[in-house]
Structure formats: C-alpha cells, structure tokens
Amino acid sequence: MTSATPPDILGARQAGAHPGRPYDRSSDPAILSVALDLLADRPYERVTLDAVATLTGRAKTTLYRRWATKDELLLAAIRSVGHPPEAASLPDSGSLRGDLLAVIDSPWLGGAERRLAVFAGLASAARSSELLAQAIRLEVADPYADVYRRLFERAIERGEVPRDRRARIPLLAEVIPAMSDRRMSSGTAPADRDFFVSLVDGIVLPALLGVPAA
Amino acid sequence: MTSATPPDILGARQAGAHPGRPYDRSSDPAILSVALDLLADRPYERVTLDAVATLTGRAKTTLYRRWATKDELLLAAIRSVGHPPEAASLPDSGSLRGDLLAVIDSPWLGGAERRLAVFAGLASAARSSELLAQAIRLEVADPYADVYRRLFERAIERGEVPRDRRARIPLLAEVIPAMSDRRMSSGTAPADRDFFVSLVDGIVLPALLGVPAA
DNA sequence: CAATTACGCTACTCCTCAGTAGCGTAATTG
DNA sequence: CAATTACGCTACTGAGGAGTAGCGTAATTG
Incomplete structure (x- = not known):
C-alpha cells in the first residue's frame, strides 16, 4: 500500500487518526x-x-x-448525485400537472439545465462501462423515474386518474426522462420549459387520461 | 494525391477508366x-x-x-442506412395501431433487433462528433420519426383521430424512438415486441385519443 | 523539535489507435 | 507483353491519456 489511509465505503479514503498531514x-x-x-x-x-x-x-x-x-x-x-429531494417528500401542489412541473422545475443539481445535461451524459456514459451503467441505473436513473411513478400512483389513489390506468404507469414514468435525454443528445432543439410543458400537457396527461387500454 | 481515383459524392472513390487494377x-x-x-x-x-x-x-x-x-x-x-421502406410507401393495415406495429416489425436493417441496436448506437455516437451528429439527425433519425409523424397525420385525415390532437404529433412522433433508445441503452429490460406493444397501447394511442389539450 | 503523511509539480512508462510507408503480388488496360 | 493501380501485409510515427515515480514542500501528531 502506498497510502496509509484505507479506502472508504463512499469511494474515497477514510480519515484516520494518523500522524502527518491529513487529506483535504x-x-x-x-x-x-x-x-x-x-x-x-x-x-x-x-x-x-x-x-x-x-x-x-x-x-x-x-x-x-x-x-x-x-x-x-x-x-x-x-x-454523489444521490436521490432527488422530491423522492424524500413528493411535491403536492394539488394537481398531478403541478406536481410534474414541480419535479421538472426542481433546483436539484443546480437547476433544470445542468440536471438535464448531467442525466443525458450519464445515459450516454452507461454505454461505455458496464460498471458505471449499473451505478447510473440503480442510483440515479431508477430513483428519478420512481418519483414520476409515485406521482402517478398517488394521482390514482386520490381519484384524479381512473384506477384502470395503473398498468400504464411503469412505462409512462420513463417518458419524460427518455424524451429529455433524446432532446439533449440530438442537439436539434433545446429542452426548455416549453418542451416539458408540451410533453406533460400533450403526451403524459393525455396518455394517463386517454381511452382505456385495449 | 496518392490515389488516381478521385473522391466520390457518396464518400468513397469514383470508378474511372484507368489502366491498372480497379477498386473492388x-x-x-x-x-x-x-x-x-x-x-x-x-x-x-x-x-x-x-x-x-x-x-x-x-x-x-x-x-x-x-x-x-x-x-x-x-x-x-x-x-448507407438510408430511409426506411415505410417512408416510400406508408404501411396501410386499416388501423393506426396496425400501421405502427408494421413499422416496429419492419425487416428493415436486418430486422427489429439490429435496427434498434443501430439506432441506439447512432444516438449515442451523435454526442461524440458534431459532424456525425448532423448526418445522423438529418439522414436517419429525422426521416425515421417522420414515418410515425405521417402515420399520425393520416389517421387524423381518415377521421380515426380527432383533428384537435394535431398539435401533439411532433412530440408524439419522437416517443417510440426515444423510449426505444432508452431501453436499449439502460440495459435493464430488453426492447422486445411486448415492450413496443405496451408502448403503443398504453402510451401512444391513449395520448392521441386522450382528453383534449388543456 | 522529529516523524509522518498529503500536497503540487515534473517527468516518466505503457498502451491504444489514427493514419502512413514500403513492399511484393494481383488484376486490369492497351 | 509493359504499364498501371489496387490489394494484403508488416512495420512504423505521433498523439492522447491512464497511471506512476520521485522530489521538495506543507500540515499535521506527539
């Protein structure tokens, strides 16, 4: 061992009671x-x-x-990305639409712009390393999509959405992240707030409230 | 010039009437x-x-x-990917659902499995080179999404979908490719036919037929 | 104070990969 | 046939980047 301080659970080194200059x-x-x-x-x-x-x-x-x-x-x-603050306490604006936009407008990770760029970058990096891919999925992507999933579930519990739409939720929870990553990577148009509003009003909410499953 | 044959419009070299061994x-x-x-x-x-x-x-x-x-x-x-055959003649199964599944089941590019892998790879490669990104967008991604877009437009023309849903089409045309790329890259579940059937029946069609835009 | 350990710095090794040089051989034209 | 040009092959150059070695210095403990 070159270093006297052992590795840390978090991936860095543990601070110990050593003589000598400590890690900064x-x-x-x-x-x-x-x-x-x-x-x-x-x-x-x-x-x-x-x-x-x-x-x-x-x-x-x-x-x-x-x-x-x-x-x-x-x-x-x-x-270090961790879970979104909305996972700890779901936004509760009174409507599903308001809740979805609250997640979209979250200041988490420095605000929407940086957060979307980071997510798109991570999604792409997942193709380069299986090790990183697992961490990205388990610790970032899945927990984030889970926030959307729980908002949809709660909207059903509250009667805002009919119960028979429950089967759509797993896929629907991926729609906003998937569309966001595509927007960010294709470089065609910006993933700005209007984009997400259109996505919520034109796709996500209609898909939840639309005709019952075939 | 090292080579006697000049560059081609298509990116390779032009065959000319030279003496000597010709390009294979x-x-x-x-x-x-x-x-x-x-x-x-x-x-x-x-x-x-x-x-x-x-x-x-x-x-x-x-x-x-x-x-x-x-x-x-x-x-x-x-x-060399070119346009999907469905762009030249839109599938016409009699229902929008059947048409969407026809595009999904297309044998183009060696069938769904290879095609989805290629698309996901190209979407990721677009982040690595601005030059390639433009070509991917203009020559592959956009023409492909355009097939979905035209199917949606035609469904409106035919009265299968109410006219006031037209504004949703541009975003909706990206949903299947976006979800497909995410599935392929995240490595969590396979992007098999069931996935696309669920996507069509649980998201795309309900989003088109769902409640009018707010 | 001495001992210890982290810091910044410079310089290095090793590997991968884009792109090239040169040669002997194969396939053309006339 | 001679001339020409593509082919496969081996070997090379050069750049970039992961990871390391060694040094002088800074910050700790006792």
Missing part, C-alpha cells in the same frame, strides 16, 4: 461536481483526469491518492 | 454494414478501423484507400 476532503465535492460536468459535456472516453485536475486546481497525482482509477472517481461522482 | 467495390456494403454493427455495439471512440478491417477481412490500408479518415468511413456508413 473539503475539495472532494468540487472534484466530483467537476467530474459530473465533464460527463455532461463530453463522452466518457474523453473525460480525462487531467481535465478534472486542471478544472479543480488539484494535481492529478492528488486525485489518484484519493481514487484508485478513473472509474472509481466517476463512480463516486455518480454516487 | 463489391465489399463496400459489407464494410459499411460492419461499421454500423460496431457503432451499435460500442461507443464511437472504441470503434477502430483495425476492428473494421479484421471483421471484414480487408486490410486497414485498403480502407484508407477508400475513405480518407475514420469519420468519413463512419459518415458513409451512416448514409
């Missing part, structure tokens, strides 16, 4: 945030630790003292 | 097809011309005699 953990969040920004901006293969080092003002060797490989650092960045 | 064009389609398979299988950065050469039984130098750069070969591969 204060910059870890900034490092992981920059890693996310890079994943949002360019494909996995062109995210370099040199770039992370430069943008954070740390030395590349310092990054490698904290994370053993590029994948471990990116994995930690993915885990 | 018979393997061009196989080369572009393998390039597409590789783009379907791995990210752009890990598609190597060495792999194309090995898998096609050609020498890498031969590939470079035909296409000047990796991007030109991939561009030619993208252009």
Whole structure:
C-alpha cells in the first residue's frame, strides 16, 4: 500500500487518526461536481483526469491518492448525485400537472439545465462501462423515474386518474426522462420549459387520461 | 494525391477508366454494414478501423484507400442506412395501431433487433462528433420519426383521430424512438415486441385519443 | 523539535489507435 | 507483353491519456 489511509465505503479514503498531514476532503465535492460536468459535456472516453485536475486546481497525482482509477472517481461522482429531494417528500401542489412541473422545475443539481445535461451524459456514459451503467441505473436513473411513478400512483389513489390506468404507469414514468435525454443528445432543439410543458400537457396527461387500454 | 481515383459524392472513390487494377467495390456494403454493427455495439471512440478491417477481412490500408479518415468511413456508413421502406410507401393495415406495429416489425436493417441496436448506437455516437451528429439527425433519425409523424397525420385525415390532437404529433412522433433508445441503452429490460406493444397501447394511442389539450 | 503523511509539480512508462510507408503480388488496360 | 493501380501485409510515427515515480514542500501528531 502506498497510502496509509484505507479506502472508504463512499469511494474515497477514510480519515484516520494518523500522524502527518491529513487529506483535504473539503475539495472532494468540487472534484466530483467537476467530474459530473465533464460527463455532461463530453463522452466518457474523453473525460480525462487531467481535465478534472486542471478544472479543480488539484494535481492529478492528488486525485489518484484519493481514487484508485478513473472509474472509481466517476463512480463516486455518480454516487454523489444521490436521490432527488422530491423522492424524500413528493411535491403536492394539488394537481398531478403541478406536481410534474414541480419535479421538472426542481433546483436539484443546480437547476433544470445542468440536471438535464448531467442525466443525458450519464445515459450516454452507461454505454461505455458496464460498471458505471449499473451505478447510473440503480442510483440515479431508477430513483428519478420512481418519483414520476409515485406521482402517478398517488394521482390514482386520490381519484384524479381512473384506477384502470395503473398498468400504464411503469412505462409512462420513463417518458419524460427518455424524451429529455433524446432532446439533449440530438442537439436539434433545446429542452426548455416549453418542451416539458408540451410533453406533460400533450403526451403524459393525455396518455394517463386517454381511452382505456385495449 | 496518392490515389488516381478521385473522391466520390457518396464518400468513397469514383470508378474511372484507368489502366491498372480497379477498386473492388463489391465489399463496400459489407464494410459499411460492419461499421454500423460496431457503432451499435460500442461507443464511437472504441470503434477502430483495425476492428473494421479484421471483421471484414480487408486490410486497414485498403480502407484508407477508400475513405480518407475514420469519420468519413463512419459518415458513409451512416448514409448507407438510408430511409426506411415505410417512408416510400406508408404501411396501410386499416388501423393506426396496425400501421405502427408494421413499422416496429419492419425487416428493415436486418430486422427489429439490429435496427434498434443501430439506432441506439447512432444516438449515442451523435454526442461524440458534431459532424456525425448532423448526418445522423438529418439522414436517419429525422426521416425515421417522420414515418410515425405521417402515420399520425393520416389517421387524423381518415377521421380515426380527432383533428384537435394535431398539435401533439411532433412530440408524439419522437416517443417510440426515444423510449426505444432508452431501453436499449439502460440495459435493464430488453426492447422486445411486448415492450413496443405496451408502448403503443398504453402510451401512444391513449395520448392521441386522450382528453383534449388543456 | 522529529516523524509522518498529503500536497503540487515534473517527468516518466505503457498502451491504444489514427493514419502512413514500403513492399511484393494481383488484376486490369492497351 | 509493359504499364498501371489496387490489394494484403508488416512495420512504423505521433498523439492522447491512464497511471506512476520521485522530489521538495506543507500540515499535521506527539
């Protein structure tokens, strides 16, 4: 072992009661945030630790003292995303539409613009590494879609949506993320608020309230 | 100029009336097809011309005699996809549902499985090269979504769908491709026929026939 | 204070991959 | 036949990027 501090559960190193200069953990969040920004901006293969080092003002060797490989650092960045605050307490505006827009307008991860870019980048990065793909799915994509799923379920419980639409929910919970990622990646039109409003009013809500399943 | 044969409009070299051994064009389609398979299988950065050469039984130098750069070969591969046969003559099964499923079940590009993999790979590759992104959008993604769009338009013309749903069509035409790409990339569940049937019956048709826009 | 360990820095190794050079051979034209 | 040009092959150059070594310095503990 080169380092005296053992690896951490969270992917970084554990602080211990050692003599000697301690790890400067204060910059870890900034490092992981920059890693996310890079994943949002360019494909996995062109995210370099040199770039992370430069943008954070740390030395590349310092990054490698904290994370053993590029994948471990990116994995930690993915885990740092965490769950959306809406998962802890579902928005409750009084209508399903208002709730959906509350999730869309959430300030989480720096606001809609950055969040959408990060999500699209992660979806693309999932094709480059099976390891990262699992983490992205289990720790980011699935929990996020789950918020939409729970909003739909609750709308049924409240009688806002007929019960026989329940079978549509699993697929419907993916529609907003799927359309958002496509918009972000195709570079044709911006994924702005109007886009999401049209999506909610023109697709999601009609699909829930539309004719019963065949 | 190293080669005596000038570049082609289609991205390869023009056959001319030269003395000497002529280009063997018979393997061009196989080369572009393998390039597409590789783009379907791995990210752009890990598609190597060495792999194309090995898998096609050609020498890498031969590939470079035909296409000047990796991007030109991939561009030619993208252009070789062409338009879906359904764009030339829309399926007409008698119902919108049957028409949508006809597009989904199309044998185009080797059948649904390969076609979906290729589309998902191209969508991801679009993030790696702005040049390729334009070609993918203009020559593959947009024409494909246009088939769905025209089916929806025709269903309105025929009275199968109320006229006031027309505004939903542009977004709705992206739903099937978007959901398909997400399924293929997330690696969670297969994008099999059941998936598309659920998508059509549970999302697309209800979204078209659902309550009028707010 | 001494010992210890992290930091930034420079420089390095190793590997992959785009693209090229040169050669001997195969397939054409005239 | 000679001339020409594509082919496969091997070998190479050059760039980029993961990961490491070693040094001088900074920040801790005791």
